[in-house]
Amino acid sequence: MKTSIATVSISGELPDKLAAIAAAGFDGVEIFENDFLAFDGSPADVGRMVRDHGLEITLFQPFRDFEGMPEPHRGRTFDRAERKFDVMQQLGTDLVLVCSNVSPISLGGIDRAAADFYELGERAAKRGLRVGYEALAWGRHIWDHRDAWEIVRRAGHDNIGLILDSFHTLSRKIDINSIRSIPKEKIFIVQLADAPLIDMDLLYWSRHFRNMPGEGDLPVTEFTRAIAETGYDGYFSLEIFNDQFRGGAAKPIAADGHRSLIYLGDQVRRHPDARSLTVTPMPERAVVKGISFVEFTVAEDEAAELVTILRTLGFRKTDTHRSKKVDVYRQGDIRILVNMEEGGFAGASYAVHGSSAYAIGLVVDDATRAVERALALNAEPFSQPVAAGEVEVPAIRGVGGGLVYLLDEESDLGRIWDIDFEPCGEEGETAPAGLRFVDHIAQTVGYEEMLTWVLFYTSIFEAAKTPVVDIIDPAGVVRSQVVQNASGSLRITLNGAENRRTLAGHFIAETFGSGVQHLAFHTDDIFATATALRKNGFRPLSISPNYYDDVEARFGLEPELTEKLRAENILYDRDERGEYFQLYSPTYGEGFFFEIVERRDYAGYGAVNAIFRIAALKRQLRPEGLPKL
Ligand SMILES: O=C(O)c1ccc(O)c(O)c1
Numbered sequence: 001m002k003t004s005i006a007t008v009s010i011s012g013e014l015p016d017k018l019a020a021i022a023a024a025g026f027d028g029v030e031i032f033e034n035d036f037l038a039f040d041g042s043p044a045d046v047g048r049m050v051r052d053h054g055l056e057i058t059l060f061q062p063f064r065d066f067e068g069m070p071e072p073h074r075g076r077t078f079d080r081a082e083r084k085f086d087v088m089q090q091l092g093t094d095l096v097l098v099c100s101n102v103s104p105i106s107l108g109g110i111d112r113a114a115a116d117f118y119e120l121g122e123r124a125a126k127r128g129l130r131v132g133y134e135a136l137a138w139g140r141h142i143w144d145h146r147d148a149w150e151i152v153r154r155a156g157h158d159n160i161g162l163i164l165d166s167f168h169t170l171s172r173k174i175d176i177n178s179i180r181s182i183p184k185e186k187i188f189i190v191q192l193a194d195a196p197l198i199d200m201d202l203l204y205w206s207r208h209f210r211n212m213p214g215e216g217d218l219p220v221t222e223f224t225r226a227i228a229e230t231g232y233d234g235y236f237s238l239e240i241f242n243d244q245f246r247g248g249a250a251k252p253i254a255a256d257g258h259r260s261l262i263y264l265g266d267q268v269r270r271h272p273d274a275r276s277l278t279v280t281p282m283p284e285r286a287v288v289k290g291i292s293f294v295e296f297t298v299a300e301d302e303a304a305e306l307v308t309i310l311r312t313l314g315f316r317k318t319d320t321h322r323s324k325k326v327d328v329y330r331q332g333d334i335r336i337l338v339n340m341e342e343g344g345f346a347g348a349s350y351a352v353h354g355s356s357a358y359a360i361g362l363v364v365d366d367a368t369r370a371v372e373r374a375l376a377l378n379a380e381p382f383s384q385p386v387a388a389g390e391v392e393v394p395a396i397r398g399v400g401g402g403l404v405y406l407l408d409e410e411s412d413l414g415r416i417w418d419i420d421f422e423p424c425g426e427e428g429e430t431a432p433a434g435l436r437f438v439d440h441i442a443q444t445v446g447y448e449e450m451l452t453w454v455l456f457y458t459s460i461f462e463a464a465k466t467p468v469v470d471i472i473d474p475a476g477v478v479r480s481q482v483v484q485n486a487s488g489s490l491r492i493t494l495n496g497a498e499n500r501r502t503l504a505g506h507f508i509a510e511t512f513g514s515g516v517q518h519l520a521f522h523t524d525d526i527f528a529t530a531t532a533l534r535k536n537g538f539r540p541l542s543i544s545p546n547y548y549d550d551v552e553a554r555f556g557l558e559p560e561l562t563e564k565l566r567a568e569n570i571l572y573d574r575d576e577r578g579e580y581f582q583l584y585s586p587t588y589g590e591g592f593f594f595e596i597v598e599r600r601d602y603a604g605y606g607a608v609n610a611i612f613r614i615a616a617l618k619r620q621l622r623p624e625g626l627p628k629l
């Protein structure tokens, strides 16, 4: 499998696009005609620039409204084609994409189109060029790859082939089995794009909402597998029309694109019928067994504030690091590490972001293999020196430049708590409150980074993404999407903030970047936990009384239950399977908070309650409200 991407997928001017595409590791690039026309260099200059980056031009496109034209238009389309052939020869590429005709004056008829392509094939052959035909989902007569293939088949010319584009086929839900019988030599190139499922006009959907394979909801993996089963092993080229990507930063978007293709190739190759696809093998996605720890970086003189909150939540200091200023606070299976080092990465993170949960530790099935996979997917490795005899835990850079440590139970990593730490046997002044494990970790990111992190987590770890839900903040919308595994041992909620007046946006602005904004702990009995917390001096986030009247009416709750919820400031939700109870802490620092949940067979995250929680947090964070911009 060779990787390519269309210039239209990336923002910037042609030289910036090419630099980003090359840096991301692609083998080739599709030159989109407008990118070339807008550039004030000759076709030969562009060709040279591409090759200087070590890239190959995989395709020149698109050539529009060609087949089935009545005279005198027909004659002119052939003249136009000859002009494009001139450009292609100067660029140094032999393949052009003809997309199906959308002109109202074009005539239908498979044989008529086949005859036009035969003639075009004759002209292309004289110059050693090839022509690929693609069915646009909104073509006037041809909008199905099966019809495009029939035209190519009837043209019967070596220089005429088919171009398959996942978007056009999958947006129309065309049976992908039809691909399996196409001879691989007749597939000239494959274009790939995913898209979120949105019910809208096909052309508008295609031109504005495509995204990288794995970022959307289309069955791109099955599509690619059907192609691999023909024996095709040529270029897979991303062609992503996306408004957000057009305005985004070129390098990270190109990097996401490359990651999406490697991930896709890896999934496809695992199928026994798709073995002809050449992809470098990598370990399977890592199975996350649990969250081992969450680590905060704080300045030593500010640690007391965090520690006080932890104690009121019922945590106890159980261990201290043998050589570093790191304490472990425990409750149930939860470990919170408080790192007060001034040096190293923790100190550097503090200097940039202030107090923050900058690292998470995941227990996986095999940490070495997990790291190997992450690196194969171009994750950024992290390491820093450890003292002699201490365990070096492998890590990769995650959201906001923070760390994801990878541990397992099989190697020495499983003994890190005995090796690197010593018990401090401290007696707690406060009592445990029944918190058992981390239910979820909520990371707040810029809206434009959401897809990056969804792809990061789902490609490295065995996990799936949920549909995006809109969270209504009084100052704007925050989009929320969850990455989770089937067992629930990995649940990461990603919240994408569009403006800085939302609570999420404020958090990003004040902590100078994306990061963990809240941690949710699981309890088996939220009312018992609430009582225990109250005894510890914990003050929950105070919820508007109006909320409880509404909840009682909405769900038909017994008044006694509503009273208990109101008395403890507990939020309530229900889905078709079960019930959900949520209790929040006030904010710590610039918008960080803790949540306690009881899940009774409930699958979601209480999104409908978010507006009430956000309003309450904002009241508490700045009684006079967040600054208006
Ligand atoms: O939106 C379009 O017009 C367009 C053009 C060329 C393509 O390859 C394509 O998939 C769409």
Ligand SMILES: [Mg+2]
Binding pocket: 134, 165, 191, 239
């Ligand atoms: Mg296309």
